[in-house]
Amino acid sequence: xxxxxxxxxxxxxxxxxxxxxxxxxxxxxxxxxxxxxxxxxxxxxxxxxxxxxxxxxxxxxxxxxxxxxxxxxxxxxxxxxxxxxxxxxxxxxxxxxxxxxxxxxxxxxxxxxxxxxxxxxxxxxxxxxxxxxxxxxxxxxxxxxxxxxxxxxxxxxxxxxxxxxxxxxxxxxxxxxxxxxxxxxxxxxxxxxxxxxxxxxxxxxxxxxxxxxxxxxxxxxxxxxxxxxxxxxxxxxxxxxxxxxxxxxxxxxxxxxxxxxxxxxxxxxxxxxxxxxxxxxxxxxxxxxxxxxxxxxxxxxxxxxxxxxxxxxxxxxxxxxxxxxxxxxxxxxxxxxxxxxxxxxxxxxxxxxxxxxxxxxxxxxxxxxxxxxxxxxxxxxxxxxxxxxxxxxxxxxxxxxxxxx
Amino acid sequence: xxxxxxxxxxxxxxxxxxxxxxxxxxxxxxxxxxxxxxxxxxxxxxxxxxxxxxxxxxxxxxxxxxxxxxxxxxxxxxxxxxxxxxxxxxxxxxxxxxxxxxxxxxxxxxxxxxxxxxxxxxxxxxxxxxxxxxxxxxxxxxxxxxxxxxxxxxxxxxxxxxxxxxxxxxxxxxxxxxxxxxxxxxxxxxxxxxxxxxxxxxxxxxxxxxxxxxxxxxxxxxxxxxxxxxxxxxxxxxxxxxxxxxxxxxxxxxxxxxxxxxxxxxxxxxxxxxxxxxxxxxxxxxxxxxxxxxxxxxxxxxxxxxxxxxxxxxxxxxxxxxxxxxxxxxxxxxxxxxxxxxxxxxxxxxxxxxxxxxxxxxxxxxxxxxxxxxxxxxxxxxxxxxxxxxxxxxxxxxxxxxxxx
Numbered sequence: 001x002x003x004x005x006x007x008x009x010x011x012x013x014x015x016x017x018x019x020x021x022x023x024x025x026x027x028x029x030x031x032x033x034x035x036x037x038x039x040x041x042x043x044x045x046x047x048x049x050x051x052x053x054x055x056x057x058x059x060x061x062x063x064x065x066x067x068x069x070x071x072x073x074x075x076x077x078x079x080x081x082x083x084x085x086x087x088x089x090x091x092x093x094x095x096x097x098x099x100x101x102x103x104x105x106x107x108x109x110x111x112x113x114x115x116x117x118x119x120x121x122x123x124x125x126x127x128x129x130x131x132x133x134x135x136x137x138x139x140x141x142x143x144x145x146x147x148x149x150x151x152x153x154x155x156x157x158x159x160x161x162x163x164x165x166x167x168x169x170x171x172x173x174x175x176x177x178x179x180x181x182x183x184x185x186x187x188x189x190x191x192x193x194x195x196x197x198x199x200x201x202x203x204x205x206x207x208x209x210x211x212x213x214x215x216x217x218x219x220x221x222x223x224x225x226x227x228x229x230x231x232x233x234x235x236x237x238x239x240x241x242x243x244x245x246x247x248x249x250x251x252x253x254x255x256x257x258x259x260x261x262x263x264x265x266x267x268x269x270x271x272x273x274x275x276x277x278x279x280x281x282x283x284x285x286x287x288x289x290x291x292x293x294x295x296x297x298x299x300x301x302x303x304x305x306x307x308x309x310x311x312x313x314x315x316x317x318x319x320x321x322x323x324x325x326x327x328x329x330x331x332x333x334x335x336x337x338x339x340x341x342x343x344x345x346x347x348x349x350x351x352x353x354x355x356x357x358x359x360x361x362x363x364x365x366x367x368x369x370x371x372x373x374x375x376x377x378x379x380x381x382x383x384x385x386x387x388x389x390x391x392x393x394x395x396x397x398x399x400x401x402x403x404x405x
Numbered sequence: 406x407x408x409x410x411x412x413x414x415x416x417x418x419x420x421x422x423x424x425x426x427x428x429x430x431x432x433x434x435x436x437x438x439x440x441x442x443x444x445x446x447x448x449x450x451x452x453x454x455x456x457x458x459x460x461x462x463x464x465x466x467x468x469x470x471x472x473x474x475x476x477x478x479x480x481x482x483x484x485x486x487x488x489x490x491x492x493x494x495x496x497x498x499x500x501x502x503x504x505x506x507x508x509x510x511x512x513x514x515x516x517x518x519x520x521x522x523x524x525x526x527x528x529x530x531x532x533x534x535x536x537x538x539x540x541x542x543x544x545x546x547x548x549x550x551x552x553x554x555x556x557x558x559x560x561x562x563x564x565x566x567x568x569x570x571x572x573x574x575x576x577x578x579x580x581x582x583x584x585x586x587x588x589x590x591x592x593x594x595x596x597x598x599x600x601x602x603x604x605x606x607x608x609x610x611x612x613x614x615x616x617x618x619x620x621x622x623x624x625x626x627x628x629x630x631x632x633x634x635x636x637x638x639x640x641x642x643x644x645x646x647x648x649x650x651x652x653x654x655x656x657x658x659x660x661x662x663x664x665x666x667x668x669x670x671x672x673x674x675x676x677x678x679x680x681x682x683x684x685x686x687x688x689x690x691x692x693x694x695x696x697x698x699x700x701x702x703x704x705x706x707x708x709x710x711x712x713x714x715x716x717x718x719x720x721x722x723x724x725x726x727x728x729x730x731x732x733x734x735x736x737x738x739x740x741x742x743x744x745x746x747x748x749x750x751x752x753x754x755x756x757x758x759x760x761x762x763x764x765x766x767x768x769x770x771x772x773x774x775x776x777x778x779x780x781x782x783x784x785x786x787x788x789x790x791x792x793x794x795x796x797x798x799x800x801x802x803x804x805x806x807x808x809x810x
Contacts, residue, residue, distance in 0.1 A: 162770055171773050176637050217646060229737065238638065240739020241622060246768045247736040252729050252767065264767050324657050329737055331652040332634070334645020362657065362669050365567055365649045 021400040027057040028047040039082030064403040093150035094391025098158040098383035107384035117144040138190040154194035156387035158203040165243040201228030206386030257296035280314035295344035319354025327362035341376030427804040430464040444487030469808040470496040498555035499796025503563040503788040512789035522549040559599035561792035563608040570648040606633030611791030628747035685719035702751035723758025732767035746781030
């Protein structure tokens with residue numbers, strides 16, 4: 001058999017039209033990632049751009065408010081000492097919002113990723129329109145932005161559901177009761193033109209700064225009423241074709257199991273979502289609407305800490321069930337680690353050992369290398385923080401929209 | 406709370422040392438991906454490199470045997486008509502080998518990906534040493550390489566197991582009885598220095614040329630004695646941290662299910678591997694060693710075609726079980742498609758509808774978009790073909806090792 005076929009090939013043309021934008025981003029990321037002091041000359045060395053080009057790019061970044069000149073370096077020597085550069089902490093800001101079932105959260109970061117404002121409020125969204133939810137959130141948040149003295153560049157909003165990023169619509173967020181909702185349109189009325197949406201676990205994954213910077217591949221698991229997953233492969237978010245990756249809450253644990261909100265049976269969130277944990281621990285439907293995620297996790301943790309056997313058994317079972325599903329994910333993706341966030345972070349003393357046990361038994365490469373099972377660096381504030389940082393990532397990846405605003 | 410953290414940033418310096426190599430690859434891939442006639446001027450236009458640079462790169466590719474000048478274009482006009490360029494069909498060749506439990510396969514492709522030699526032999530490897538298996542394979546294969554007139558650049562070998570690509574060792578290939586085997590060392594003695602190893606399903610995925618070229622994201626499922634998976638994300642192979650991605654044969658279908666060769670219970674391959682299908686269809690342990698995969702698939706297909714209800718029921722169950730596991734994979738990765746290869750390709754009339762049904766029911770985004778469930782373009786020859794093409798991909802990605810050999 002003989003077949004003619006051309007192979008997958010990639011060309012990477014450097015077109016004059018986008019060359020300066022590309023190089024502005026290159027220079028800006030050089031400043032952002034510098035481990036010590038960096039000057040115009042250092043940018044020239046790191047990027048391979050010639051000195052006059054590098055210098056003119058820096059001038060544009062300085063005048064555009066993205067880079068600040070901190071003064072001369074201490075180095076002695078002939079001629080004028082080079083000027084140290086840093087990301088501007090008084091320039092653009094990214095706002096992240098997280099709308100979950102029983103809390104809302106906001107976070108403002110500057111260009112360096114420093115948190116300048118953060119707010120988590122436990123409130124139940126069920127029974128309120130998206131407009132009502134956002135209006136309540138906008139009042140306090142926009143006042144905080146104004147007080148920061150920063151310029152809001154964009155707003156990123158985390159929603160626990162299926163998001164169509166291109167259109168800015170929520171396909172479905174069953175636990176919020178939202179379906180085919182043009183949330184971007186509602187948001188623009190309050191927060192301006194530059195709004196982006198994503199699944200809450202995808203944004204939460206972006207709060208794991210160290211892991212991103214070291215190019216790790218990981219699955220962030222966000223235990224809430226549902227169970228969300230955010231995938232990062234080699235330090236970059238992997239969102240899938242439509243932005244729907246990471247839906248581990250609907251992995252099938254048992255085809256004959258309890259009915260799930262998605263219409264199927266035996267999905268993971270029926271065993272490992274926090275309402276399922278409450279039921280298994282004998283806490284019925286939970287402490288009631290408005291009691292909130294953090295309080296719920298605290299309640300369960302206190303009971304387990306106090307030695308309540310039913311609660312401990314419930315958590316052990318949740319950990320094992322989660323471990324089997326995560327071993328499947330690891331066999332499919334051969335990741336560096338799993339990061340347990342949301343309620344699992346609070347309950348990690350009972351959950352992590354069980355997950356580790358199942359992964360050790362079921363991950364096919366476990367005799368040669370074992371992925372780390374870790375807990376998240378941030379709690380309920382993680383999705384809003386990751387969302388805010390995603391806005392700043394956008395500027396670092398392409399500063400032109402900010403510079404030409 | 407205020408936290409200082411630098412953000413994930415990437416610099417992409419163009420260092421002088423690798424600039425020419427980078428540009429040689431750019432020019433070569435321009436020739437490879439040209440949809441019509443391409444000349445030196447066309448390469449300059451496509452890459453943004455200036456004319457004299459583009460021309461000198463092409464000269465080096467021509468003299469290095471990677472590009473051929475086909476003669477003048479038909480275009481009338483002033484001056485000398487441009488020379489049409491094409492990938493050399495008489496230059497380097499990539500050899501792919503596939504060592505499976507009950508067959509071996511070899512495939513030789515030229516730089517354009519055209520198959521120049523292909524051979525599949527049904528033989529049972531069990532009870533033979535790796536040296537014996539490779540010596541038998543080398544005799545016929547190396548004679549074919551010599552007869553082709555091409556120059557062997559590299560050999561890529563597909564093995565159904567966990568491969569440590571960096572060291573060239575087989576961590577384990579349980580169905581072959583191989584463990585911690587330095588296969589690259591055995592291979593080098595026969596096939597030369599440039600040998601690479603990978604899992605058989607990873608290579609099989611690379612045989613899906615059209616899907617790679619159109620930057621699709623897909624999971625290639627290779628049904629054999631085991632069930633292998635090869636992942637391609639946005640047109641690029643995704644191998645995971647150690648090269649162990651795609652191990653869907655060990656996804657847990659039922660924690661209390663039958664014992665698997667991996668030591669766990671209820672893995673997918675205990676339900677959907679071809680020995681499991683034979684048992685379910687009432688064909689016992691199969692037609693015996695050496696009967697071979699293709700004959701086995703043919704036997705099952707003939708029975709199902711003939712209306713044997715037990716066989717049809719077995720295939721329906723296999724399709725549904727596979728569908729549940731694939732829906733999990735799709736929920737995690739939001740892929741464009743699944744490609745069913747190996748035995749599933751032969752049995753697709755019974756398998757595909759069941760997989761489609763489960764994915765439609767369980768893929769969380771199914772109401773908005775449904776991933777395609779397709780069958781592989783190639784049968785038992787897919788892993789060897791993909792392996793051979795991987796060698797050619799390596800040259801297109803970086804022609805310097807060939808040019809400086």
